[in-house]
Amino acid sequence: MSTNGIGTELIEVVDLKKDFGKLSVLKGINTTIKKGEVVVVVGPSGSGKSTFLRCLNLLETPTGGKVIFEGVDLADKKTNIDLHRQKMGMVFQHFNLFPHMTILKNMTIAPMKLQNKSAAEAEKLAMEMLSRVGLADRANAYPSQLSGGQKQRVAIVRALCMQPDVLLFDEPTSALDPEMVGEVLEVMQDLAKEGLTMVVVTHEMGFAKEVGTRGIFMDGGHIVEENNPKEFFENPQHPRLKEFLSKVL
Amino acid sequence: MFFLNAGQSSWDKFVGDFVFNLIEKDRWKYLWNGLGVTLKITLFAVLLGILIGMVVAIVRSTHDMTGKMKIPNFICKAYLSVIRGTPVMVQLLIAYFVIFTSPGISKVMVAILAFGINSGAYVAEIFRSGIMSIDKGQFEAGRSLGFSYVQTMTLIIMPQALKNVLPALGNEFIVLLKETSISGYIALEDLTKGGDIIRSQTFNAMFPLITVAVIYWIFVAGLSHLLTIFERRLRTSEH
Numbered sequence A: 001m002s003t004n005g006i007g008t009e010l011i012e013v014v015d016l017k018k019d020f021g022k023l024s025v026l027k028g029i030n031t032t033i034k035k036g037e038v039v040v041v042v043g044p045s046g047s048g049k050s051t052f053l054r055c056l057n058l059l060e061t062p063t064g065g066k067v068i069f070e071g072v073d074l075a076d077k078k079t080n081i082d083l084h085r086q087k088m089g090m091v092f093q094h095f096n097l098f099p100h101m102t103i104l105k106n107m108t109i110a111p112m113k114l115q116n117k118s119a120a121e122a123e124k125l126a127m128e129m130l131s132r133v134g135l136a137d138r139a140n141a142y143p144s145q146l147s148g149g150q151k152q153r154v155a156i157v158r159a160l161c162m163q164p165d166v167l168l169f170d171e172p173t174s175a176l177d178p179e180m181v182g183e184v185l186e187v188m189q190d191l192a193k194e195g196l197t198m199v200v201v202t203h204e205m206g207f208a209k210e211v212g213t214r215g216i217f218m219d220g221g222h223i224v225e226e227n228n229p230k231e232f233f234e235n236p237q238h239p240r241l242k243e244f245l246s247k248v249l
Numbered sequence B: 001m002f003f004l005n006a007g008q009s010s011w012d013k014f015v016g017d018f019v020f021n022l023i024e025k026d027r028w029k030y031l032w033n034g035l036g037v038t039l040k041i042t043l044f045a046v047l048l049g050i051l052i053g054m055v056v057a058i059v060r061s062t063h064d065m066t067g068k069m070k071i072p073n074f075i076c077k078a079y080l081s082v083i084r085g086t087p088v089m090v091q092l093l094i095a096y097f098v099i100f101t102s103p104g105i106s107k108v109m110v111a112i113l114a115f116g117i118n119s120g121a122y123v124a125e126i127f128r129s130g131i132m133s134i135d136k137g138q139f140e141a142g143r144s145l146g147f148s149y150v151q152t153m154t155l156i157i158m159p160q161a162l163k164n165v166l167p168a169l170g171n172e173f174i175v176l177l178k179e180t181s182i183s184g185y186i187a188l189e190d191l192t193k194g195g196d197i198i199r200s201q202t203f204n205a206m207f208p209l210i211t212v213a214v215i216y217w218i219f220v221a222g223l224s225h226l227l228t229i230f231e232r233r234l235r236t237s238e239h
């Protein structure tokens, strides 16, 4: 585990609020994510986990509060969000690979267009990444030719090709057949070991407990409890976390 | 013997009509040149329509997705409403007699503009449905990598949308090919008008008009066939 590698503040979330019309989904979230942390976010369905994650890279525009990433408030309208998103990768439940591009193209298009990498440079990096996740031989395949687990591994390395400072995961294994969950969690565990900062919304409690450096429990638009994984899972304080864990463990 | 005679005489009549309507005085040139005008107007009108349609579709779906571009969206909606709410024939006449009256502008150009502007309204809705058919996750994946809105549209959404709507665009070409047959109303000598001119010279209505119909049909049937093959190809290469 990379607990001892945890460093300076990377993302500071200050009084983050998000409404959808009359529905208040995030009611004032405060937390700080440090370099090297693996923050696992758990909670009942509809508690605002995805919304919280999507506010971190402004896929949802916060109604109020701040998301300070590397010293810049992303929620500020004057911030050029495209620039900062390059440093925050995101992995989705449904992979969202680009179906009209090969796996290699999926991985090289952003570095080439956004970081002015040459095709050769971008391809070299992409092939290294693909080898890491055991998919180098699928470089010229199209997403539809891959299994769910393979797609999600590609989605992870596609994000990594931008060499981000943090990777956001929104239930990366929830859309997978059970036998494919392991291969994706394994990749994520490797990344954690290497010290990549990650924020992971997940229902995989085993992974959360083993790989997470901090657990966050969300309920009703609030962070109800936040603690190191051992305390979080073995000695939960809040009755709602106790109830939640008793149901899912 | 009787049938043979009948056959012989109708064949003779056909040859006679053919020579009289098409060969004498080089009348075939009315159809040949007319066909050229028809294809020219159709091709450039389709291209103009695609250009207009793409812009309108992007404005409309940007507005639907982000709530931005309120004024451009309003203009686009007005355009769609007017064009789709009035007959193309009336639009062509207004274009020729009211809007593009400057002598410097050719009739072919007026027709291209009129049919192109008309087609754009239909193509816009084709593109819009194409854009809307792309999963929202594609858009989010593009943005999350750091692509701007425009980059996401052009690199990720439009190529997929375009592929989805290619058959519908091909169909629009066929529709327009037939629609341009009203160009005679602004004194353009297109294929239809060519046939009509021959009719007025030979006082034979059937032969030139049927010939015109057959030429349209050959193009439409041929294009439809190509389109079917093309669609099948798209489907088998579906990624």
Ligand SMILES: Nc1ncnc2c1ncn2[C@@H]1O[C@H](COP(=O)(O)OP(=O)(O)O)[C@@H](O)[C@H]1O
Pocket (backbone or CB within 6 Å): A020, A023, A025, A043, A044, A045, A046, A047, A048, A049, A050, A051, A052
């Ligand atoms: N785009 C949206 N528009 C309206 N309501 C939304 C939208 N996205 C999420 N919600 C609502 O916000 C609440 C929290 O959703 P979400 O963040 O997805 O929860 P979780 O990921 O914890 O299941 C839910 O009630 C959901 O219906």
Ligand SMILES: [Mg+2]
Pocket (backbone or CB within 6 Å): A049, A050, A051, A171
């Ligand atoms: Mg969710």
